[in-house]
Amino acid sequence: MIDTHAHLDMLRSEEDLKESVEKLDCIITIGCDKEEIFKAVDIANRYSNVYASVGYHPYDVKGLTDRDIDILEKLAEENKKVVAIGETGLDYYRDITPKKLQWEFFEKQLQLAKKLNLPVIIHSRSANEDTVKILQQHAPFPASGILHCFGGDIPMMEKCVELGFYISFAGNITYPKADSLRAVLKETPLDKLLLETDSPFLSPQKKRGKPNKPSYIFYTLEFASSLLGLTPQELEEITDKNASRLFSIPVRKTVV
Known part of the structure; x- marks a missing residue:
């Protein structure tokens, strides 16, 4: 099983990290x-069996410069x-980072992904209309990408699939x-469907209240x-x- 989105550096312990690596075929850890x-x-x-994605979350773009984009590229x-x-x-759920700044560094990272011919992993919370608008402006994306921990509706999913993106669902x-x-999951084309944990966040219902970890992806x-x-x-x-x-x-394939 592949967990396409985890924050392994945030796990509670080295033991949780080792267990996760041993139980899953592959994990994409996100910086x-x-x-x-x-x-x-x-x-x-x-x-x-661990690979990395590197970028800047919309809440963490304050104080960034073009040099920080160069660091990602390197x-x-x-x-x-x-x-x-x-x-x-984009994340408008909390008023942490000015929208203009989020847009600027979202676009810079989209451009970098295209320059490097790498997939791009998209975070969108309470900003779905603007997210789709920016993606449409920067299309096409030859290396594709993911709408991670998808939280939009069916029309948004369909627009993103039309742009070539994969749709990933988490424990929520x-x-x-x-x-x-x-309802969105049921309508998502199977050839564009992914699963993730977003650990240590969003533990599935059977483990809700506990920090999430990649091995919980089997509940999802x-x-x-x-379904x-x-x-x-x-x-x-x-x-x-x-x-x-x-x-x-x-x-x-890992034998557990």
């Missing part, structure tokens, strides 16, 4: 601020384990009040497969194949 990008690359270089060019740019995007699809997300897999009328094995094969294709990574 999304000036310190975490280096931590993500370091962890990816320590484990054969990290990606000098480390083969870097397979994507992001997470980057298991929450009792997440009917709208489950079981829930989603039942789609598939076996967990069938859905795992579908999402793993999608992730492998998107990130151009091999998949080794």
Whole structure:
């Protein structure tokens, strides 16, 4: 099983990290601020089945300059384990970063992803209309990308799929009040579907209240497969194949 989005540097312990690496076939660990990008690359270089994405979260773009974009570019060019740019995007849920600044560095990271021919991992919260608008302005994206921890509606999903993006769902699809997300999941084309944990955030319902970790992705897999009328094995094969294709990574099957 592939977890396409985790923050491994934020896990509670080294034991949780080792357990995650041992139980999953592959994990994409995300660095999304000036310190975490280096931590993500370091962890990816320590484990054969871990890869990294580097970028700046919209809450962390204050004080950034073009030099920080150059740092991302250098990290990606000098480390083969870097397979994507992001997470980057827009987040209007909290008034932490001016929208103008979010837009500026979202666009710069989109341009960098295209320059490097790497997928881009998109964060969008309470900003779906503007997110789609910017993506449409910068299309096409030859290396594609992900709308991670998708929180939009069916029309947004359809627009993003039309642009070539993959749609990734996290443990919050298991929450009792997440009917709208489950409706989107059911309509998402299987060849554009991915699963993630976003650990240590968004633990699935059966582990809610505890810090999330990549090994909990199997709860989300079981829930989603039942919703789609598939076996967990069938859905795992579908999402793993999608992730492998998107990130151009091999998949080794782990026996747990």
